[in-house]
Amino acid sequence: MTDAARRAARKNPFDAHGRRSLGQLIARDFRLHKYKYLMILPVVVFFALFAYKPMGGLIIAFKEYRPRLGIMGSKWVGLTHFTNFFNDIYLVRIIRNTLSISFLNILFGFPAPILLALLLNEVRNRRFKRTVQTITYMPYFISLVVTCALVKVYCQNNGLFSQIAVAFGGTKQNLLLNKNAFYPIYVISDIWQQIGWNSIIYLAALSSIDQEQYEAARIDGAGRLKQVLHVTLPGLLPTITILFILRMGSVLNVGFEKIILLYSEAIYEVADVISTYLYRRGIVSSNPSYSYATAIGLFNSVVNLSFLLFFNWLSKRTTQSGLF
């Protein structure tokens, strides 16, 4: 190759169709933004080490894993664990419970912080607003174990709720043994604990809405409610959408710690979810089946991913905004 040709090639980084190859793009971009690349490096390393490398371990879902034999040394069993899982008599029940708890939690738990943020936004007294904010996000910092211990005490046979029920002519009972009470207990205590913390992001989004829009609305004669409906909410919508899609990506990840702390055999029928079942089968038993648990976990992740992709697609079709 002559010098001239080489120079031409260097000058013209496009291929025959006038496009750059990916490698060229990155190389060029790297030259331009060296330091930004350096900044993102720790994040890439983090994901490579802690999110992608462990994925290799999923291989044990197809093996009969024995700790001593190691991941590579254990015997292959193909899809046995998956067939066992799909034939498991508890399969339907744990999926149903997981979805029920998750959807109820989204239905009531997702709008709650938005509502709180909107209400706080309307409060003009800054001191009052701050106080309310602090009080509502305080529970977030209480350890879940303590929260659940409180819930257990309140729900006891002689507990607070039981006594209230008796005062109104009801009967004494341990609410945590009542199948119908479990979902409300779960969802309400969740809202109580999360509402303040989750509203912070919405309050931040609210503060970025252009004040001129409110002015314009007022000039057009919009009252407080109309302002909320036509300015505040549309301003919040992108944040809401993104958080909603992310939330849908973890539909099957019901917080199992809380369920484990609250449930008992008497209400397995409504309270046993995928993660608690997996925990009992794969982790705490004296003969843990890591492979079986991994198979369930893999299934869980696949379902979560499909939910995420579906709602992202739906969101892009309807609101033109999505994650990717």
Next chain:
Amino acid sequence: MKKLISLLLAVLLTAAVAPAFAAPNLYPAGDNYPMDTDISVTWWMGEGYVPDAVFASADDSPFHINFQKMTGLKVDWKYLPAGGDANQAFNQMLTEDPLPDVIFFGGNMMSDAARYLEEGVFLDLTPYLEEFAPAYWQWIHTNPAYNNAMKTDAGQYYGFGFFREDGGWNDTYQGPVVRQDWLAECELEAPVTISDWTNVLTVFKEKYGATFTAPWSRFRQEGSGIPGAFGAYGTSDLSLFVNEEGKVRLAQAEPEWLEYMLQLNAWWEAGLIDQDVLANQTDTEAKAKALAGSTGIAYTSMGQMSNWRNEAAQAGTGADWVGLQYPHGDDGMLSMVFGGYGIGGQVAVVSGDCDPAKIETVLKALDYAYTDEGNLFWNYGVMGETWEYNEDGLPVYLPVVTEDPDGLNNAIAKYGGSTWSGNCIQETRLLYLKNTSASIDANNLWFYPNIDVASKWKLPPGITLTADESAENDFIRASISTIVAESCAKLITGEMTAADWDEYIGQLEALGLYKMLEIRQAAYDRYLTR
């Protein structure tokens, strides 16, 4: 009445017999210890003699320091930090390369011994044991049950077990307790039969608003609760038992169990059982109930009963908790009580990665616990430092133990290794020194009159499964145990009734009940022919 008299007689007899300690005839340690050696090993322990939480590390723990002094072996102790999950830690340890030289734990070590030998986790000790561990060899040959428990079906010895001197007195460490002061106040006799129980519970309910309570984690346990009065053998946790014909059966698939559940349901409906029990009531929660005076008859452990008594005395409530005989059926039925063979499920093994040059020394160090001198050390600590002989020639603790600011129970565990479990023989006298007299009386009452039914129903420890059996058994067991525990709760609350019984049995069968029993039966039969 006859039953009562024989019961009384038994109690009287045992009260007279109990304090006479038959010191086990152990192999003399002679001048063999401490050994003169430079060998050092790594030693992992998942339970039992894990250093007390008050010590930053094993290097500060008297027992672990003294063990090295007494045996001459240098040890790098590895163990699970306080609050960790032992099973997980054990499995994680198994992925280490090389494995620690010595491993002490329970879990599935004994039942899966064949598999661990095959995988090289355990070293086959058969060629070495008689020569290098003569004291242990002598000890396990004092009782065929010990010898059988400590080897596989193929006759391979793999470890050093945990034994209770009295053959199971302390294996029956839980049972019913009652408030003696209330019984006296109501002029009631201690209830003996289930009808008596109903009667006393009803009186306590009317007079004090009190119910029957228990920590569920104890009541539900395999072989725990009060199933014996009904001819049943388990409560909520999947319980296997051996029937009169030597057949392995599932307790929760027998009609007697249904009867038991229906009685609990009757008490539940009548408001005689504390509802919170089923919501996984813990020891702490049950203690709070006992202190608040909301229970008059309960089911708990002797250690917990001591706590109840102590705290009641501090609070000045006048609650006088004492042990209560396990209830009998109205026809005198008592098929079982909670108990065991005096052989623990824990074992110390030499790992397959142990340097062959070290094996002799390691085995001798492990053997120390089963010598006359080593046995005293494992139980009470170093003579002259923590204990001395009294005028009757029996070990008693010195003030360093009895006046320890952390309390007697913790102090004993700081200097000895046999308090909870270890590769050693736990002396009954240690337990007598450790517990209050009311607890000891309770334990005597639960154990001695029922000694015939304390363990014969139980599958002996040390039964081993093959790799295939183990995998299949685990899978079936996991499914069945969920349905059993759930049905137990539902039968008690009345959500499930006798009418649902056939359907329930059908479900168990569909889940592989017979296959599981067949596997366990085969393993038991192999054990018997060892």
